[in-house]
Amino acid sequence: MSTIVRAPATIANVGPGFDVFGLAVDGFHDVVEAREADGVEIVTEDPIPTDPERNTAGRVALRMVEEFDLPGVSLEIRKGVPMGGLGSSAASAVAAAVAIDREFELGLEESELLRFAAEGERAAAGEPHYDNVAPCLLGGFVIWRSEREYVRLEVPEDLRFVTVTPTGVRVTTEEARRALRERPPSLDDVVNNLSAVALMVHALHEEDAETFARMVGRDRISEPVRKRFVPRYGELREIAYGTGALGFAISGAGPTVFAVCWREDAEDVRTALEDVLNGKCVSAVHRVSDGAEVA
Numbered sequence: 001m002s003t004i005v006r007a008p009a010t011i012a013n014v015g016p017g018f019d020v021f022g023l024a025v026d027g028f029h030d031v032v033e034a035r036e037a038d039g040v041e042i043v044t045e046d047p048i049p050t051d052p053e054r055n056t057a058g059r060v061a062l063r064m065v066e067e068f069d070l071p072g073v074s075l076e077i078r079k080g081v082p083m084g085g086l087g088s089s090a091a092s093a094v095a096a097a098v099a100i101d102r103e104f105e106l107g108l109e110e111s112e113l114l115r116f117a118a119e120g121e122r123a124a125a126g127e128p129h130y131d132n133v134a135p136c137l138l139g140g141f142v143i144w145r146s147e148r149e150y151v152r153l154e155v156p157e158d159l160r161f162v163t164v165t166p167t168g169v170r171v172t173t174e175e176a177r178r179a180l181r182e183r184p185p186s187l188d189d190v191v192n193n194l195s196a197v198a199l200m201v202h203a204l205h206e207e208d209a210e211t212f213a214r215m216v217g218r219d220r221i222s223e224p225v226r227k228r229f230v231p232r233y234g235e236l237r238e239i240a241y242g243t244g245a246l247g248f249a250i251s252g253a254g255p256t257v258f259a260v261c262w263r264e265d266a267e268d269v270r271t272a273l274e275d276v277l278n279g280k281c282v283s284a285v286h287r288v289s290d291g292a293e294v295a
């Protein structure tokens with residue numbers, strides 16, 4: 001017997017919502033298959049560590065095996081989420097937590113699954129943050145404050161999210177977070193982001209897709225510092241808006257960028273962004289995902 005779980009890519013921050021907003025998208029997934037074993041074992045053909053302590057899914061398994069006194073678990077991992085700003089480590093961590101929960105019939109609550117997944121992800125960021133794991137598990141657009149205070153909202157159907165991940169550019173989340181501490185936002189920047197996030201939430205309640213998407217491009221906390229990690233960031237931004245994007249920002253800690261577009265403009269925006277990077281990237285047009293699912 002085994003349990004297979006697919007967990008989606010996620011866009012953390014969604015522009016101005018640093019460490020608070022996250023969005024699940026449906027173009028890329030990690031797949032984790034859990035089955036009972038002696039001890040914790042990672043099986044994969046992808047270039048990721050197989051030492052469970054150094055693997056995000058493995059760390060989840062170690063904690064869950066210990067806490068619930070399980071015999072052990074073998075996790076077979078197939079990576080589909082590109083590394084670098086699309087919640088790749090969160091996808092494996094969430095898929096592992098859900099797969100172990102189902103395989104061993106633990107019946108865990110959402111908040112417990114999130115706690116295990118976030119613990120697994122701590123390895124990648126050096127500190128826990130939930131704006132990838134929460135939308136990855138729950139789907140949709142998530143506003144995160146704490147394990148007891150979070151909410152999932154629906155995003156207007158007509159919007160698409162174009163992601164572009166430059167190849168050969170490595171930025172660790174830890175490094176990208178350190179850079180922010182070296183240039184903390186000014187009071188003006190904070191006020192700017194507060195007004196943008198407030199308008200985004202209001203826009204979702206009003207089903208006002210255009211305002212929601214426009215505010216995505218108004219971040220002044222992360223973008224001014226992190227744009228240097230993204231090759232040709234200024235050109236990408238200009239081309240995105242020039243080909244019809246409504247909003248444009250860095251996805252999570254980067255170097256992935258994303259554009260929010262009307263459905264009919266998404267392919268044009270994707271092609272234009274790929275051209276700026278001479279095709280040296282992985283790109284996709286996404287709808288919003290419903291979150292991790294048992295296959």
Ligand code: HSE
Pocket residue numbers: 012013018019020085087129131132173176177222252253
């Ligand atoms: N909110 C986090 C950050 C997401 O921007 O550092 C990292 O995936």
